[in-house]
Amino acid sequence: MAHLLSLAPPHPGGATGGPGPIHGLDPRGRVLAAAAFAVVVTGLSSLPVLALAAVAALAMLPLSGLPPGPTLRRMVMMDGFILVMLVLLPFTTPGTPALILPGGLVATREGLRLAAEIALTANAVILMLMVLVGTLDPVRLGHALARLRLPLRLVHLLLFTVRYIEVLRAEYDRTRQAMRARAFRPGSNRHTWVSLGQLVGMMLVRALERSERILQAMKCRGFTGQIPLLDDLSFGAGDRLFGVLFALALGCLIAMEVALVRAA
């Protein structure tokens, strides 16, 4: 978990990623572009077009100012979640045998194709998401989602998570320190499991009570379910240009897909 978190900005709400050209674009445009890309790419089925989409996402990486190494490592981490499926698919999909493993396991041509399709789709989409949306700091993302008319509850959930995840982490760290101060050393035994279970349970109880106190304090300041968002989003000429270019690129992907499917 720690290595996943370590890529997060040191201060939640602070800017993420370097000063790439993408940084100046309006967050709403970036969120919409990433969503459109995801919809189009999941609809593609011919492998060359999918590969082109993945290359396009990769080509956007330098524009984002994200460090290539850690970003690609994060993408590979996502692959870990679908790895089992990718390995099993060739052996479970019926079709023409392409490869026979010792022990009688048969990998089919259709299965291999399906696995490649899913791997390309997932990686292209996740990479584009990281480039366009992952470079937004969480607060700006929240503002963009609110302005895109997403349910306010979801936006508040995101903004409160950003605000309080550090508080919770600090509380967890202090309690773990207090446990160590009382000579606790985790091991594979009942005492450890019970103690860690109680730690998690107590964190949940405290978080719940804290949330009630926060709500009470917000009500004292006149909260009625609306948080006024102070943002300075503006959709300018650069954003329009980006939108048009991005839409053209997506159009090209669709046209190639249609042409290839007809030819087949």
Add this chain to the structure above:
Amino acid sequence: MSALLELDDIHFGYPGQAPVLAGASLALGPGERIALVGANGTGKSTLLRIALGLIRPARGTIRAFGQPCARETDFQQMRRRVGLVFQDPDDQLFCPTVAEDIAFGPLNLGLSRAEALRRVDAVLEQLALTALRNRVTHHLSGGEKRLVTLATVLVMRPEVLLLDEPTNALDPENEARLLAILQALPQAILLVSHDPAFRARLVQRELHLAEGRLGPHPHPR
């Protein structure tokens, strides 16, 4: 007289911030009671955590009971003999009931369940807290929580007691009760407290923490 706990030339800074400690040194002898005094944010709590190896200093050495402590295994040994009462009782109490929370330390020391529970009952009696034995820690009052955290540490029978703002949020009655308990303890005590009256009645010596270093209190009583 050899010191129970010795900190020498401790340097420490939180990442991205100005250094908190810059050459702090301190020695606590058997039966000695010392108070650390200093403004908010001068690193008093940090120093206590460093003493137990919960955070590591950038520079400086820590000796406990004559043994140098450098690695986690050294500190694991010394934490069995040095108790720390945290500033916020909620950081310390995490088990559902008072008895379970007090038994946590003795179980970590390797005692059997029965022995641990015997010790729990003994310490509850010593602190006159037996009525709280089966209460839910989360529902205790602030004063009760404070006394229970003291019990969770005393039950391990430490030789040194580090107290971080123990009178925080205590009413006068509970404060007097805490003071009486602490005065009767034989342990060496290192106390962090902003309360001059409380310090005056508990400790023999005060050290002032300012600009990352410890020195004699500039305004002795």
